[in-house]
Amino acid sequence: MTAEDIQTHDQPTPLGCNPADLAWVESTVKQAGTSFAAGMRILPPMRRYGMYAIYAFCRVVDDIADGSDPLPQRKAELEEWHARIARLYEGEAHDPLERVLMAAIRFFSLRQADFDAVIDGMIMDAENAIVAPDEKTLDLYCDRVASAVGRLSVYVFGDSSDNAQKVAYHLGRALQITNILRDIAEDAARGRLYLPADLLNRFHVPLNPIQALSAPGLEDVARILAARAQDHFRKAFATMKLCTPKAMLPARIMGASYESILVALCKRGWAQEVLLARPKTSALSKAYALASSYIP
Template identity: 55%
Template sequence: MGPEVAGPDARGALGCALADLSAVERIVRRSGTSFARGMAVLPADRRFAMFAIYGFCRLVDDVADEEAPFSTKLPRLLAWRERVARLFGDDTLPAEGSGGAVADPAASDSENAALDRVLRAAIRRFALREEDFAAVIDGMRMDAEEVIVAPPFRVFDLYCDRAASAVGRLSVRAFGDRSAAADEVAFHLGRALQITNILRDLGEDAERGRLYLPREVLGSFGVPLDPEGALRSPRLPEACRAMAARARFHFNKADAAMRRCDRAAMRPARLMGASYRAILRTLERDGWRTPEARLSVPGWRKLPIALRALSPWG
């Protein structure tokens, strides 16, 4: 349930106007994901910081995913870099109701301005870092400026860091832990989640002419380095199992780092890790027999996974 909209002077989480909080929550809920429900375990300040981080990621990702030439995407991504820099500067942001943010067409003017104000409040409250926002934008730029097909491992790992681990570095601070161990959780859990996503979305990515699996892994199993050829290869499951083993390695390293973190702060991270481990296990059981199909975890399996991850003893 979103915050109740009251008068213009009414304040809520992060000291932000209730109207701004409602606008940011609309951006999140419009995406149609279960993210908002997953963040319900957090106190209000942390929850709305995560909503603002998600809103930022969603809008930047929308730029990268558009069916448009890179020449039209690049100025918008650069505008996002400038927009983030202003959030970390001393410039006064537009007042509530006045708009004035660098507009992203995926959100209304009022939503753009509200997102900026809530993001700045989250940055100041939780010491979020500009370089992590910049890394997310750079990850989206990698996707926008060229079609990624069987990248070298160093490029693959950089993409995982920018597309997922950088989001994790922002998130763990909003969760309540800014320690080196929390950054280690972000490093490993981000890579584990991204690899799992890639293994789940092989068919969907191939339809867009993309193949994110690293060329070294594909080559070691004799899998063609093009999307269509890879999906038809009888040896693709072997390459996928090798990548699944890499994902499990990162899940295990993230678990070890979590044990050195604030336990309560890591509850959302444990939930995400448990949910994605279940996806990975489902993929491994299926064995990538039909890689063009997108598998999901049955609903009856998700509840005990979530309860176990959210338990203070889990």
Template identity: 55%
Template sequence: MRKPLAEAAQTMGCSELDLTYVENIVCKSKTSFAAGMQVLSPERRYGMYALYSFCRIVDDIADEEGDIATKHRLLQEWRDKMPRLYDGHAEDAVERVLLATIQRFSLKQQDFIDIIDGMEMDVEHPIVAPDEKTLDLYCDRVASAVGRLAVCIFGDSSNSAQEVAYHLGRALQLTNILRDIEEDAGRGRLYLPKELLERFRLPLDPKGCIHHPNIDQVCNILAYRASDHFKLARRFTAQCSQKSLRPATIMAITYGYVLCKQRKLGWKQPFQRASLSMLEKITVTGIGLLMGFIGSKR
């Protein structure tokens, strides 16, 4: 039996060195994302590693220290790279594996542009109390666009799979917003929508908002919205190839569990950020694998 790396290299037409490079980006990040990818075939797994590497690079441009002009320039460079990639030109390891992934799974260029545009929203100026429309656009660009690419790599490009990407992306991003509210405030960011803050008379500045006694009321409403998106994602997943979307099922269960933990902890000071223990991570991954296995037998 060929090793996964060798199999992926032959199938995708990439060097093992390039594939190892994108795999190392995932490993160094210590993300829980990697666990769900282990159920994929080698070529799909390394395709997801390439997508993750791209997202990691542009996200770091937006989040790391640096002047705004340089961040705009670096994001524009990636925006300019996309047409060249789609013309078959790649310059480094990430681009070469990304090019092979784009060609292998017929990924849409606009989804990559949407992700870059989402990073640009964080660079232009700190997002503070966006209106509902802007928040939804942000969630679509930084999360659902990733999902639209991911489901194609997983092996299902149907309309139902695109709906899974739409709803699961929003569910995951809202969960991240609710879990990282204190960290974001430290960066001068506040992703809670202006309309909700004004309804419950919370200040529109990050530090003032997260210390307000009504913060739980606003966050609970967003948590219910995230839960609704998780439910809709499950509904559309049932219409898809269960085997193909097994990684999405694992991510949905994992993040759904995180959301439940954060709701129990609440959002009042002193803030406690929900996280999963190693045992919990193993348990929810196992549940996701079991559900995907049962679904594939129907």
């Protein structure tokens, strides 16, 4: 398939794509059960399927990084995705995901560097299990696996301004730090510890993922990172007010949903006996978070 094969805006299907291709990316999102789905569903069809394609791409490369295949094979598959993305920018696509992605790239002027950043983040995770990174490495990882996705997303949402890019910067980091704080025990079982080494050392937490779970100082480390995430949420929401309101609504919904998770985590804490249980957010708090996202 070449760029000329993609239909134009006046065609009856979103992004001018084949309905079967659109169904493929949509099913990938639904099967994943992502908490981001609510933010995607409110978008008009053109933008919604653009987001579905971005999410499906992220899901595919994340599954490669977290897969059980030998490291050389996983790294080769991720490197091949660099080549596949490059071919999309040359107008060459061969499967449903590639075809919808190529259409989204054209319609929303998505930047190749952001796709490459996501892939590089997955390679960071696959190549060497991340354990107690320094602050610079942790921030780079958050930028690649989260803020880069945000940079792609705000284009699809309809705002390519500098302020929208700042939203992507802060919201991506807020979401990823929240993920890290939610999944400490799960990540430890996979030999990973994304908490920064300087904080772990300051509070005498072992740099071994499993041993860290029982360290009293883990609570202090987690609360410092939670405050950092909350600061990123605050800056993201403040900057959204400087952007196109309609374009930022999906980001507000996604942010509100994840901020409620962070609040629940802080209420639960990070004591060893509760680390294995995911925090519960009541239906009321979820509804309030989502409703609040509609308020300018």
